[in-house]
Amino acid sequence: MLRYILRRIFLMIFVVLGVSFVVFFVINLAPGDVLSKIAPEDATLEEVEALRVELGLDRPIMFRYLDYMKGFVKGDLGKSYITGDDVFKTYMAKLPATLKLAFASIFVSILISIPLGIMAAKNRGSWKDNVSMVAALLGLSMPNFWLGLLLILLFSLKLGWFPTGGAIGFKSLILPAITVGTGLAALLTRTVRSSMLEVIRQDYLRTARAKGVKEKIVINKHAFKNALIPTITIAGTQLTRVLGGAVITETIFAWPGVGRLILDAVYSRDVTMITGCIILKSITISIILLIVDLLYAAVDPRIRAQFAKGGK
Structure with a gap:
């Protein structure tokens, strides 16, 4: 490995x-x-x-x-033409906000998609399956900027439950995370459903049922574990997308993340800031993808065996 x-x-x-x-x-x-x-x-x-x-x-x-x-x-990414600030320090100052949004969004996505996907697979062809797929289709079709504005209008301006923008505490993270997470959940739900359908009728699951194992344990312990690899792949890819900067969501909610930093640099033609930030973003994404690959080994012994042979 x-x-x-x-x-x-x-x-x-x-x-x-x-x-x-x-x-x-x-x-x-x-x-x-x-x-x-x-x-x-x-x-x-x-x-x-x-x-x-x-x-x-x-x-x-x-x-x-x-x-x-x-x-x-030499470890020098240069200084911004606009502000004169060190590019690396500026990026690292913005990265925590992007990490918070990324992991919160993935959490929302997983919280929605895994129960929906499992329910849809267990009840294939029923109204529950149809409702789950319609919900996933709505999530794919709903633009982030439109959902974000609706959430601001309802929960911030009308009800006053959450701030309209900024990063001033846990409450300010909820609406951006929901905005990004619901869009991510749409694809992940369909992935979980497809993966579960492939394994849910396998012989070893019939054997477990014949031995009297409860259906809940058959689904959650045996079937879902074997359906995890495609789910991890999609979740990891989605995480890298958000880490790259959810520019629209960060702009709507005035979230001080990497996406807004790069967008402002593009508008200003700040070549040094743009190049440095995207290099650092590429390194971050490469590391995340490496971690995702290593997670495969944690859930699939066959992949562990490949790693033991040098990944061949």
Whole structure:
């Protein structure tokens, strides 16, 4: 297993290189530049060009990229052109808020999807199955921004139960988590249902029933455990999506996370901030996916055996 982990970490290097290259070049090719944001309104053309030279923006893009990566190798992700703040420190300051939202959203998703998916599989073709699938379809169809606005109107403005935005305590986390989590639950519910249907009529479950094992234990202990791998896959993938930044939800609820940080940097053409944040986001996502792969081994002995052979 150690060999497998080391190999994944080695491959992460190429992921970071590829992501940084694409982001750096795409942002630099986009119309406008950061000088329009930081130069004084009354600055002359000569002053703007002098500022461009000072920031090194007059150099060819390939040289600027190589200089940036030299700093990255040394642990320096640069400083924001707009605020002058260190990119790594800024990202790490925003990351806890994104982690809170991500894990809270996954918790909401699991809380909704697993009971619904199991119920739908147990009652295939019945009204319970149909209701569960309609609920999942509604979750897939409902845009996050629309659901978030509805929740704000009802629970914040009308009932006054929760704040309209910001990160000022546990209450401020509930509505954003529900907004993101319900959308994630839709896909996860269908995955749980499909996985359960594949195992629920297996011979070993019939044997357990014939031995007098209670149906609740057959479903929850034996069937669901064998249906966990696809569920873990989808849940892990969804977690990486939210860790990448639920930009729309963070904007609606004024949530101070990584998604809003990157969006603001894009608007400002802050190349250093954008590149650094996306590199760090890529590393975070790669680590999460590695953890998900290792969780497979915890629930499936066959995968543990593969890891023991070096992941082949």
